[in-house]
Amino acid sequence: MKKLIIIIGVILAGYSSRSYAQIAAAEAVKLVVKKVIKAIDLKVQRMQNQTIWLQNAQKTIENELSKFRLNEISNWSEKQRSLYDKYYQELWKVKSTITYYQRIKDLTLKQVALVGEYQQAWRLFQSDKHFRPEEINEMQxxxxxxxxxxxxxxxxxxxxxxxxxxxxxxxxxxxxxxxxGDRLDENYGDLKQYNNQNIILSLHRSKDLNEVKTIKNYYGLH
Incomplete structure (x- = not known):
């Protein structure tokens, strides 16, 4: 009897240590995720500021360009025309360097959407009883x-x-x-695909049509 108790104690201790290890690993991943999201938020804020600056700069340059209609000015000397033509070309050169601000703006919005998709899906999956704790940890x-x-x-x-x-x-x-930007688009696509795979798995684990309907409503599927 004493040997049996000792054996059971050893087995339980083993399960307990593994359980603690799993919990510790899960908490460590959760902490890293929080740090990554915080870093992303800071990067997004900087990109938004950069986009605003580029947008304002483009407006300023376009206003300057609109003041010069070199071909319509007939009474300028060649020296004046050459001087302002050089300035005009410089403005166009600067304008060409900031035309990518719209792309940056779009990518900033894509990153914000990616984090939002993750947060919403993670909140739902954590409360979905169709997933085991180790599966939730793997998702994280x-x-x-x-x-x-x-x-x-x-x-x-x-x-x-x-x-x-x-x-x-x-x-x-x-x-x-x-x-x-293309790689960021891939990240967003991978996230949505992974979310869809997990939703499908939850539906497959539903026991009957009523549960399937409940899960669909839970994930906002129609």
Missing amino acids: RVYLGILDASAKNLDQIMLVVNPGKTQMTDQQRLEAINQA
């Missing part, structure tokens, strides 16, 4: 991977936008932004 790890990848793509975009940190032509800069 997958989400961490997607969020971390999107944060790195934001870093790349911000690095390219800052002309003081990168030596690029305007075309190279725009191409680099588009490449990072």
Whole structure:
């Protein structure tokens, strides 16, 4: 009897240590996710500020450009025409370097949407009884991977936008932004696909039509 108690105690201790280890790992992942989201929020705020600056700069330049109708001015000397033509061309050059602000704005909104999709899905999956605790923990790890990848793509975009940190032509800069933006689009697509897969799994685990209907309503499916 004493041996049996000892054996049971050892088994329970083993389960307990594994359980504590799983909980500790889950909490560690949760903490990292929070840090990543906080970092993303800061990056998004900086990108929004950068977008506003670029938008205002573009408006200013367009206003300046509208003042010069070089071909319509007939009484200027060649020297005046040459001087203002050079200024005019410089304005166009600057204007061309900030035309990518709309792309940056779109990518900022995409990142905000990605985090929002994650937060909503994570809240719902945690309360869905069709998923085991270890499955919820695995979901968190997958989400961490997607969020971390999107944060790195934001870093790349911000690095390219800052002309003081990168030596690029305007075309190279725009191409680099588009490449990072395409990867961010992939991150968003991966997140939505993963969410859909988990919803489908929950529906498959439903016991009857009433439960299926309940789950559909729970996830806002119609």
